[in-house]
Amino acid sequence: HGPAMRLHNMIPLSAAALGALRQAHGFVAPSPSTSAAAAAAAAATAARNNAAQSPLGMTATSKETATDLKALAKPGTADVPWSDLGFEFRPTKSHLKMVWSEDTGAWGPPELVDDSPYINVHIGATALHYGQSCFEGLKAFAHEDDSVHIFRPDENAKRLQSSCERLMMPPVPHDVFIQACKDVVKDNIAYVPPYGSGGALYLRPLLFGSGPRIGLQPAGEYTLIVLVIPVGDYYKGGLASPCDALIIEDFDRAAPRGVGSVKVAGNYAADLLPNMLGKKRGYPIGLYLDALTQTNVEEFSTSNFVGIDNGAKKYVTPKSPSVLPSITNKSLMQIAAGEGYEVERRDIPVEEMERFDEVLAVGTAVVVTPIGSATRLQEDGEAVKVKYQFSEEVGTTTRNFYDIVRGIQSGEKEDKHGWNFKVE
Numbered sequence: 535h536g537p538a539m540r541l542h543n544m545i546p547l548s549a550a551a552l553g554a555l556r557q558a559h560g561f562v563a564p565s566p567s568t569s570a571a572a573a574a575a576a577a578a579t580a581a582r583n584n585a586a587q588s589p590l591g592m593t594a595t596s597k598e599t600a601t602d603l604k605a606l607a608k609p610g611t612a613d614v615p616w617s618d619l620g621f622e623f624r625p626t627k628s629h630l631k632m633v634w635s636e637d638t639g640a641w642g643p644p645e646l647v648d649d650s651p652y653i654n655v656h657i658g659a660t661a662l663h664y665g666q667s668c669f670e671g672l673k674a675f676a677h678e679d680d681s682v683h684i685f686r687p688d689e690n691a692k693r694l695q696s697s698c699e700r701l702m703m704p705p706v707p708h709d710v711f712i713q714a715c716k717d718v719v720k721d722n723i724a725y726v727p728p729y730g731s732g733g734a735l736y737l738r739p740l741l742f743g744s745g746p747r748i749g750l751q752p753a754g755e756y757t758l759i760v761l762v763i764p765v766g767d768y769y770k771g772g773l774a775s776p777c778d779a780l781i782i783e784d785f786d787r788a789a790p791r792g793v794g795s796v797k798v799a800g801n802y803a804a805d806l807l808p809n810m811l812g813k814k815r816g817y818p819i820g821l822y823l824d825a826l827t828q829t830n831v832e833e834f835s836t837s838n839f840v841g842i843d844n845g846a847k848k849y850v851t852p853k854s855p856s857v858l859p860s861i862t863n864k865s866l867m868q869i870a871a872g873e874g875y876e877v878e879r880r881d882i883p884v885e886e887m888e889r890f891d892e893v894l895a896v897g898t899a900v901v902v903t904p905i906g907s908a909t910r911l912q913e914d915g916e917a918v919k920v921k922y923q924f925s926e927e928v929g930t931t932t933r934n935f936y937d938i939v940r941g942i943q944s945g946e947k948e949d950k951h952g953w954n955f956k957v958e
Contacts, residue, residue, distance in 0.1 A: 610728025619766030658746025677945030776906030794856030837897030
């Protein structure tokens with residue numbers, strides 16, 4: 535099948551930002567009158583201007599399907615076992631693809647690719663050799679009236695731009711990213727889990743260096759893929775039962791001044807081994823300490839750490855340059871403040887976990903997962919050294935925060951902050 539949807543116009547993306555960054559870092563020789571500092575300043579200015587663009591003519595048109603949602607299938611009409619959704623890959627109708635080329639300095643038109651979960655990649659692609667790859671995760675939800683809304687895609691657009699800047703990849707303009715998300719959801723509307731199922735359509739935008747480079751330098755071509763998958767709870771049971779966490783001491787998630795604060799693929803590859811070792815010992819989730827001192831709580835394997843002190847009415851989460859800023863955590867901080875909790879972002883010594891009544895792992899995939907305990911093992915990796923015990927049942931504060939954020943996502947509670955973006 536050919537692409538289901540195409541744009542009529544090329545998407546203007548300033549090449550100045552990427553070119554100036556390359557010049558500043560020595561990949562392109564500057565002109566005699568251009569210093570590295572000037573090149574860096576030009577890069578910053580160009581990046582700001584580029585991010586501020588609001589391109590016209592970006593709404594996708596279709597030769598094969600109507601763009602009016604009323605003419606499309608309703609959420610939950612695909613042949614999917616809605617009551618048995620996990621967090622795993624499932625085939626859907628299409629994915630969206632865009633390509634950036636240094637020849638044009640622009641992102642090409644988005645294409646909806648039907649019935650093909652495969653892509654051709656050059657054997658010299660920088661993503662394969664040098665890990666030049668980043669991604670995002672966000673969700674779309676069906677409301678009672680069968681309308682579909684994406685939760686906070688504007689924040690994902692910002693975070694993807696941050697990852698691109700760190701890895702010297704061309705950022706996707708804010709409005710282009712949001713429209714791409716809307717287009718792929720619209721084309722896969724039947725795969726959005728129905729209202730009341732507890733599921734969501736998970737969007738995974740993936741941006742990677744697809745052009746060949748054998749020497750270490752940025753690629754000349756980049757590909758953006760937005761795939762969608764109907765999902766249920768990341769950890770089976772959701773809020774039904776708290777998870778037991780293992781404090782990981784023989785591995786680090788991210789190095790200080792590294793790439794822990796951006797959503798790059800390599801961060802997750804580093805967690806594969808410790809994650810599997812922890813699961814073999816009976817712990818479904820790992821908790822990392824800071825790499826420099828091993829004294830402060832940093833982050834769970836795939837989600838942010840939150841500690842709740844109900845007595846002092848405090849919501850405490852780590853502040854670290856190595857922690858990925860979770861959009862779910864950002865949302866919960868606003869919700870907690872609105873519920874009268876004092877929100878603290880700061881270093882959290884490991885021993886302070888004794889004070890927390892409830893501990894949460896929070897993120898787009900897990901939403902809110904209650905943690906029942908955090909265990910530190912002896913050097914032999916078997917005997918328990920210290921066990922921090924939290925609520926053995928789902929805590930009242932955990933339940934309240936979860937219900938509020940899920941209520942907003944599903945349209946059951948007022949969206950005071952304008953977090954839901956309607957797909958239309």
